[in-house]
Amino acid sequence: MASLTPAPPLGGYDMTFGELRLRECSELALVSLALPLGDEAAAKKAIKSSLKLDLPAPGMSAVNDTHRLIRMGPDQAMLIFADDAALAEPAVQTALKGACYTTNQTDAWVALSLAGPGVRDVLERLCPLDLHDATFPVDAAARTVMEHMGAMIVREEQDGFVLLSASSSAGSFLHAVETSIGYVT
């Protein structure tokens, strides 16, 4: 039997609104890393040697050419990178040699990139967080709630954010972002 064809939650959505671009990042793989209790130092070392990334403080992310590592909480981080989703987690597990507990999260989330001038005007209708440069600089990351949906927000660049939310409600989440764009532009 032929292998299955993947379908991203929003079918690879990509639209521009004036100078704003809203795009589904269907190329991204997400793998959560949990730091074993008592062995956090070893986990950090393994992350450093295999991914070339320092585990950032909660609320921040660390980034290199291929990977972004978001600190989700005291003992949890999320690795985001472009990859074939189905294979992402075993590869990370192998690279870390079991120093962290890993879980494939690729399919749990939908990722939307929203970038362009005025992006913060759109986000202030959605996101309760203070996105001023001083409090949410480039590479800052946070989990929060937008229009009743759990969400993650990462500032990739000055005018570019990645928004993540549950894949099952991807349609509602996209609708919320599109509505905000429509209301402010």
Added chain:
Amino acid sequence: MSQSNRLTGGLIDRSVSVNFSFNGKNMQGFQGDTLASALLANGQRLVGRSFKYHRPRGIFSAGSEEPNALVQLRKGAAQEPNTRATMAELFDGLEATSQNHRGSLERDFMALTDLFAPFLSAGFYYKTFMWPKAFWERVYEPIIRSSAGLGRLSMQPDPDVYDHGYMHCDLLIIGAGPAGLAAALAAGRSGAQVVVADEDFLPGGRLNAETYAVEDMAGADWAAQAWAELQAMDNVRCMTRTTVYGAYDHGIYGALERRTDHLAASEGRPRQVLWRVYSRRAVLSAGATERSIAFPMNDRPGVMLAGAVRTYVNRYGVAPGKRVAVFTNNDDGLRTAADLKAQGVEVTGIIDARKGESLATTWGRKGLTAVGTASGRSIEADCLAVSGGWSPNVHLTCHQRGRPDWREDIAAFVPGADLPPGMSVAGAANGAMTLAAALKEGHAAACAALGDLGLSPAAGDAPKAEDETFDIKAFWHAPGKGRAWVDLQNDVTAKDVKLARTEGYRSVELLKRYTTLGMATDQGKTSNMLGLAVLAEASGKSIPDTGTTIFRPPYSPVAMGAFAGRARGKDFRPNRLTPSHKWAEEQSATFVTTGNWLRAQWFAQAGEKGWRDSVDREVVQTRRSVGICDVTTLGKIDIQGRDAAEFLNRIYSNAFLKLPVGKVRYGLMLREDGICYDDGTTARFSENHFVMTTTTANAVLVFRRMEFARQCLWPDLDVHLISTTDAWAQFAVAGPNARALLGKVVDDLDLSNEGFPFMACAECTVCGGTPGRLFRISFSGELAFEVAVPARYGDAMIRALMQAGEEFGAIPYGTEALGVMRIEKGHAAGNELNGQTTAANLGLGMMVSKKKDSIGSKLSEREEMNRDDGLRLVGLHPVDRNDMLNAGAHFVELDDHHPDMFSDQGYMTSVAWSPELSHSIGLGFVKRGKDRIGDIVRAYDPVRGKDTKVEIVSAHHIDPEGVRQRG
């Protein structure tokens, strides 16, 4: 009617004329007018009828405190009642109508009510409609209902959209009058993040209404220049048409921005945006509101606050009358006369209460013609400017139960010491009644707030202005014959206040509720103080000894739509879709909402007459061959760690420590009080890796609870949780042909009963390499598997399964068939785990291990929960196989002629039509149920008028030994 009362000057744009209509009459105004100023320019003094007595009323103020000039604005679905004409900006094509009259505004039949005024005093509801008793529902209430209420709803859905937003700032400045502008300039120049909001469309506050100078220029010009400077700053957000309506905990303020109310149409853009403002500090510079004086017949159209008269003259270039008299207890009256004279308007008299002068009456049925002084003089006037002094706008200082303090020198309440944390007050809102003082206070408040935040204020002093005089002598109530209105909007008179006091309503809080004083949509902005003063006078007490009412949010009315924001209709809540949703739509599935999920309920086929046909077919075909159901919605929790097994052992009531790798176990969770909470299966994929499923409804709650246990109860267990509910698409494949079907789909896995027995699990690949997981678990009682693939393969997976199942006649089944099969099999679900039942009730008592501590195990041992005559889960069959059972029926004995709670034997929880047995079946709880198998009782259902004989049977209606699922 041309603009007969239009003067020269003002802050309106005379190059843009604006057409509008009032009660169908076409009129013209200018850009920059409000509806109120344009009506006055056109000589329209009568604008509405009062709430209770239907008295003719005119425009009373020039701001959000307006009690009288409430109109219906716009037409059709977009019409809005109770719009204050003083706040409505004029736009081309604006249509307004007056409200609260039957017949025309000029000839209101309901004005007869006024003749009955002596019978309609305070509390008349409670006194008048007592007798005869039977009349209340049939006569009084219908009459009151039809005459009550103010304005009319369109009775159509609101066509506009609304939005919410979030703002963060170092300093929020509430009000952009002189104090607010001085504060904003100081804060803005320092580089702090500032939000400055004003309810008006023109910032400047009283500077636009007075003839003062700031920094040697006209006050209005200075305000415009200051605003322009603020708008040019990146760190300052300048918001007009924005009312900060509430002060909430920890520096959060609610603000309503009216974005399209000043436009003819909103064209799909949000009409209003409700902002949640997170501020580190706030300066309240909301100014003050002028109040009236209670004197006989003080409610006629043409009687207006003196400050409003100056606003109309100076800001809008409109004379509120051609011959104006002034009644004042402070210097503002004299200022009004001077401003009127400067514009060439005749001032016919000044009655200064400080000199012992007073008014005894007024004349003019539908508009003022003259006033009569206490000394018997009659003064011709079509407008009377009244000033009883100013009340600082302390509202927001009270929103966290702060109480204002009385200041005798200005005869007003000022903010007390117990301000909301982070708030300071400046300018007239703080009792600084003169311009120079307001500017200084605003500047100083901003500098102090910046200092608190560790920011350094920019160099520079407060803007400079002359201090005008402000001399006031308290004067509240002029004695005399005739009604003296205190609250114009709710038609409360000084006499009502005194009567209420006589009847025992001595506390101002009670008085307010009894008389309805200050309880109209204006929240008593112009009347509360006056009412309090009249009460104090009647009690012979001072005002501070009489007390004051405090204010609650909102400062001014906020439309329900604004609070709702986007949460309307389809957007009320998000939808969660399963990975097979699109495919299910193609199969004409009917969907049911479970939480936020949409699940396929059944899949109708051509020729089926109703849902039962579809559901019966799905059950029969699944039991006969094979059926497929999307079970993605079950909660899935990935559990890893060295102590994961120990953790599960403490979470579940049954043992998990020794669950072998590659096996699944049913698990039961209790609440700490011993009641059943949730159930599901947990699979062990490796020594330290488990995957748990929860019920759909409890997925979030179980996760929360497990995090609680992990962090708060046993923080030193190495265990980690992450939800994978959305990560995997999961399908149940059930029926005798399930194995054969899956054999075509699953790669390289021995699915024989020996190779993959009941309750086995494995990681695998499907369809030639797609990663997947396979579980041999059964909810239907059939030979069954659940296969999971990453969610993005879910759509392809269901199509592949259906294709592979074609030769077996595989069908998809929905939640109804799922429910029928689990009832047939006797599996408990939400109806049985209903928050009242124990493991013993469910027949699962053996699952609560006594060899270990787990949540709920200790308290589940309590005596009352372990009675021998306790409820037990059983099956029920109707004795007459044609009878249909109903969930909710109670069981009573055959000879029980007076069923009640004491003779109650239990209740029915779930029922279904069983295609397998060809009759209705049920699950339920019966006392000593296990000992009563074979007994006949009655399913007694007085609510639905049913009384059915039923036989108590095993809960396992089919295959009680479980041969099928193990085969």
Added chain:
Amino acid sequence: MIINHPLLGPRDAAEFVYLGDASLMDRPDGMTASDEEMHDYMYLRDNPAGEHRELWYHEQGDRSWLVVTRNTLTHEITMVELARDVARSRGRSK
């Protein structure tokens, strides 16, 4: 309300879920506790007018349980701690 999360800084209370008195952390061991001890743990709470230590869960955030010290009269929050730290300090080891 705003809760000043010890790791993430100030966050709107809308991101949190409230549970109740922080004494819910002091769960006795079911194998050794007396009936009274378990009963008291389950059902008895103080309801102070004033300072209250209580459990909040950052559900729309980092999933940390927090112990928040809040004045029930004024809503003033004077201390926020990670519940796992508090639990350890109260001796809740394995």
